[in-house]
Amino acid sequence: MPLVNMKDMLHHAYSNGYAVGAFDLRNLDFLEAIVAAAESARAPVILSLNESYFDHFDFELLISAVEVAAQRAVVPMAIHLDHGENSDSAVKAIRLGCNGVMVDASHLPLGENLEITRTVVKIAHACGVAVEGELGYVPCVEGEGAQRHPGVVSYTTLAEAKGFVERTGVDFLAVSIGTVHGRMKGKPKLDWSRLKEINAALGIPLAIHGGTGLTDDQFRKLITLGVAKINYYTALSELAGDSVRAAAKSRTKGYTALLAGVRTVVSAEVERCMRVWGSAGRAAEVLTQCRHWLNVEHVVVYNAPGLNEERLRAVMAEGQHQLSSIPGVREVQVGSVADKSTRYRHCWLIRFASTAVIDSYNQHPAQVAFVDRLFHFAAADRLTADYLVAGVEPGAIVLSISSAVATLDTNSTLVREEI
Numbered sequence: 051m052p053l054v055n056m057k058d059m060l061h062h063a064y065s066n067g068y069a070v071g072a073f074d075l076r077n078l079d080f081l082e083a084i085v086a087a088a089e090s091a092r093a094p095v096i097l098s099l100n101e102s103y104f105d106h107f108d109f110e111l112l113i114s115a116v117e118v119a120a121q122r123a124v125v126p127m128a129i130h131l132d133h134g135e136n137s138d139s140a141v142k143a144i145r146l147g148c149n150g151v152m153v154d155a156s157h158l159p160l161g162e163n164l165e166i167t168r169t170v171v172k173i174a175h176a177c178g179v180a181v182e183g184e185l186g187y188v189p190c191v192e193g194e195g196a197q198r199h200p201g202v203v204s205y206t207t208l209a210e211a212k213g214f215v216e217r218t219g220v221d222f223l224a225v226s227i228g229t230v231h232g233r234m235k236g237k238p239k240l241d242w243s244r245l246k247e248i249n250a251a252l253g254i255p256l257a258i259h260g261g262t263g264l265t266d267d268q269f270r271k272l273i274t275l276g277v278a279k280i281n282y283y284t285a286l287s288e289l290a291g292d293s294v295r296a297a298a299k300s301r302t303k304g305y306t307a308l309l310a311g312v313r314t315v316v317s318a319e320v321e322r323c324m325r326v327w328g329s330a331g332r333a334a335e336v337l338t339q340c341r342h343w344l345n346v347e348h349v350v351v352y353n354a355p356g357l358n359e360e361r362l363r364a365v366m367a368e369g370q371h372q373l374s375s376i377p378g379v380r381e382v383q384v385g386s387v388a389d390k391s392t393r394y395r396h397c398w399l400i401r402f403a404s405t406a407v408i409d410s411y412n413q414h415p416a417q418v419a420f421v422d423r424l425f426h427f428a429a430a431d432r433l434t435a436d437y438l439v440a441g442v443e444p445g446a447i448v449l450s451i452s453s454a455v456a457t458l459d460t461n462s463t464l465v466r467e468e469i
């Protein structure tokens with residue numbers, strides 16, 4: 051349950067002078083290491099999945115594990131899509147469980163970056179999901195040495211940053227002030243006065259990509275100048291690589307033994323960062339001051355006296371198809387019971403990413419069209435309710451369709467609304 055609203059989380063960091071680590075992960079070893087470090091340091095953390103890596107692992111499989119890990123953790127977490135390519139990526143990530151998305155069109159001309167980012171913000175905000183944009187260009191790809199992809203740093207300018215944030219509505223901005231993805235040759239030189247001006251003008255949490263190689267003092271100074279989110283991966287990747295190499299040199303045989311040290315070294319480095327960046331010890335405040343991130347189950351139970359079974363199946367199948375495509379809808383289930391004496395024989399169970407989706411779903415053209423064209427007629431006799439899943443309010447907990455239906459008749463505290 052300690053998934054929290056990512057906007058609240060980063061604003062807490064921003065106004066209290068610390069930064070939350072966003073650690074890219076690409077397998078269960080990294081996931082377990084990062085969660086263990088956060089719990090040991092009692093720190094909020096962002097579990098980050100980078101689209102640049104989706105060729106290397108199955109995003110859908112890994113994010114399922116990430117969501118379970120976040121839900122059972124005792125410290126606040128957010129799940130973030132890092133370097134999303136476009137609005138389709140953002141919609142998919144939200145469906146799969148991300149409550150923060152980054153769209154990175156920073157390599158494109160400013161006008162295109164603006165347009166793509168604005169579209170993603172519109173979609174994500176309708177789902178209650180926070181958005182990070184990037185302006186200016188931080189070269190290379192996370193985890194790859196900058197010397198191999200020198201690129202050219204394109205610094206974020208103050209004038210562009212102001213216009214970009216106003217016109218797109220992003221919640222956080224990744225700025226380019228001299229860091230590079232990967233590890234830089236030599237010591238990175240950062241443009242402090244540029245960062246200071248941008249922070250003073252924008253007043254929103256800023257993000258730094260390419261944290262590897264910065265000194266502790268540089269990190270502390272970044273945080274005093276508005277950086278509330280630090281992306282950090284290359285150093286973790288190198289430490290994990292070193293651990294595997296050392297195990298191989300010791301003539302260790304077998305895959306399990308080769309990887310045995312990875313979690314320990316990754317976890318130690320993540321915890322060290324949390325202490326330097328000031329997020330250690332902040333978990334309790336974040337949990338009490340930030341909104342918790344709760345899915346909603348939209349339940350419709352109904353009878354369809356005017357339809358035969360075959361037609362009803364067709365309506366359900368079409369509804370599943372149409373409604374599943376609405377941003378913020380995580381899954382659509384349909385079901386029926388054979389017992390004709392049951393008060394309601396058929397049901398829909400639609401899982402929304404957050405309470406914000408209740409409104410955007412009801413107004414979405416695909417939903418309106420389906421209801422007007424098919425569902426009103428098919429299900430004239432129906433009852434609809436929205437439940438917070440594993441919510442804190444007593445009586446608002448629904449774990450299955452059957453318990454939902456059982457509760458509908460007895461619990462007067464539930465939100466009820468007619469479609």
Ligand SMILES: [Zn+2]
Pocket residue numbers: 133192231259260281
């Ligand atoms: Zn990055």
